[in-house]
Amino acid sequence: MRNKIERISILSCGWLGKPLAVHLQQAGYQVKGARTSATGVAELKDLGLDGYVVRLDEEVLEGADAFWEADLLIVNIPPRSRRERGPEAHVGEMKLLRSFIETTAISKVLFISSTSVYADINGLVTEENEELPETPNGESLRTVEKILMESEVFVTTVLRFGGLIGYDRLPTQQSLDTGRRSNDVPMNVIHRDDCIGVIAQVIAKDVWGEIFNACASVHPLRYNYLKAAAKAFNLQLPKKLQPEELPYKIVSSAKLKRMLHYNFIYDDPLSVFNGS
Secondary structure: OOOOOOEEEEEOOOOOHHHHHHHHHHOOOEEEEEEOOHHHHHHHHHOOOEEEEEEEOOOOEEEOHHHHOOOEEEEOOOOOOEOOEOHHHHHHHHHHHHHHHOOOOOOEEEEEEEHHHOOOOOEEEOOOOOOOOOOHHHHHHHHHHHHHHOOOOOEEEEEEEOEEEEOOEOOOHHHHHHOOOOOOOEOOEEEHHHHHHHHHHHHHHOOOOOEEEEOOOOOOEHHHHHHHHHHHHOOOOOOOOOOOOOOOEEEOOHHHHHHHOOOOOOOOOOHHHHOO
């Protein structure tokens, strides 16, 4: 088994995976990226990356052998919300992926999960919390984490990211007007730059077989976050609704900070808007 990580394959290279691939390549790693179409692969090649078409569902895994020639595989495939596909489809495709990885030279896997694996307990949650969420996707992610971590052939570290923010995932006038969620619940979010920083730190520190929460330490109320965005982008903030008592959770990243010695770039999400 290879110990030193030199070759990294990323499945797949979308909103997070593509800039992650660029960052890791610039850091000196041999990086290969996967997309589901030739057009997507062309985007990777335009960035100077080795790109491959890889298709995965619960029955079929297709991809060039060269993509799987890696020391580390970063799995960045969330459950897909399709009417014809339930969350069990994600579990099925990850079972297939695990079986295939075990036939390759890949010795380490980094699985991108989500804080949606936690139930809303109206308090602090850590990696030790076992209460299952009510959402099917959250439950399926818990199952997938277990499937990968139980492999006896490769070792897996799981990163449970909060809601992803930054770049084109910041409030717009349309999102402010829509008001899909209560404004009176604390937020658990992480900026894309910190996602990339945390992943790079796991690799650099060579920390495997662990589960880490990864989100900003400050948990602003959603209304305060939207208010800061409206001020920064000169948007019209809708009238604040009457407070509602809705379930929530506050996700702790203390374990990540302690073990990886990682300092968040945006440890307060409001700093995205005020430049601090």
